Amino acid sequence: MSSLDGEEKAAEEATTTMDERKAKLEQLRAKMRSSTKANRASLIEESARAKMTVRDAARLERQRKLAEVLRTQAEAEDRGEDVERQKNWEWTIEENDNWEKKKARKARRADYEFHDDAHAARRRYKKDLDLIKPDLAAYSRQKEVVLGLAPGSLAKSGSSSSALTAFDPSGGQVVPSAEQRMAAESFYRDANTLLYADNKPTEDAIDRVVGKINRDIDKKGKFSRKRLNEDEGDITYINERNRVFNKKIARYYDKYTSEIRASFERGTAL
DSSP states (O other): OHHHHHHHHHHHHHHHHHHHHHHHHHHHHHHHHHHHHHHHHHHHHHHHHHHOOHHHHHHHHHHHHHHHHHHHHHHHHHHTOOHHHHHHTTSOHHHHHHHHHHHHHHHHTTOOSOOOHHHHHHHHHHHHHHHOOOOHHHHHHHHHHHHTOOTTHHHHHOOOOOOSOEEOTTSOEEOOOHHHHHHHHHHSOOTTOOOOSOOOOOHHHHHHHHHHHHHHHHHHHHOOOOOTTOOSSOOOOSSHHHHHHHHHHHHHHHHHHHHHHHHHHHTOOO
């Protein structure tokens, strides 16, 4: 009897062990299937991101911002609020003035047509002014020499005094030195000054000028004038008036000259 009981226990243990192994195997298979599904989903997502161009990403970002603006406007209308008024509260008076100046400057520069050489030169001059970054540190150093101040005084205090003479506590006026007078004459030049061609630019200033010239040359090489109302096909005109004239002629004579022009293009014309 004892041997039979031992065999039955051994058989039960073997069956239990087999069932546990099967359950564990099913768990492993389920994990493998879930990981394979997740890997496939991430692979598809990564492939979609790789196919998306920069332009598509920018378009989706614009659509997202537009959706947010529309949602904000709808919520504000439900609450009975003015969205534009609330948005304007976020701007200061200085920022609003700068924005209005920027809009006015953009409207003035919206005229891209050629009027005359003076107008084109002024437009070019205004564009070049936008790229100028004044060296305020060098300006402050020159002004300190003119005013007879210690080096770094204007930079620390931010003073913009233009007085050429100083005063002592007792009330007496301090007469500027000869060096200070020469610096003042060089600094505050007018139409009567005889000083000229005495400026020695720094290496950084020369590099900025050379870089500006190289950018202009590169931009001029890539420039292509935009022609208004340009039709598809060959350009057969030299100005707007000539384009209209050619269009009128083509309206009446193209049906007679189309075969000749095609022969010329094929090289089979007599």
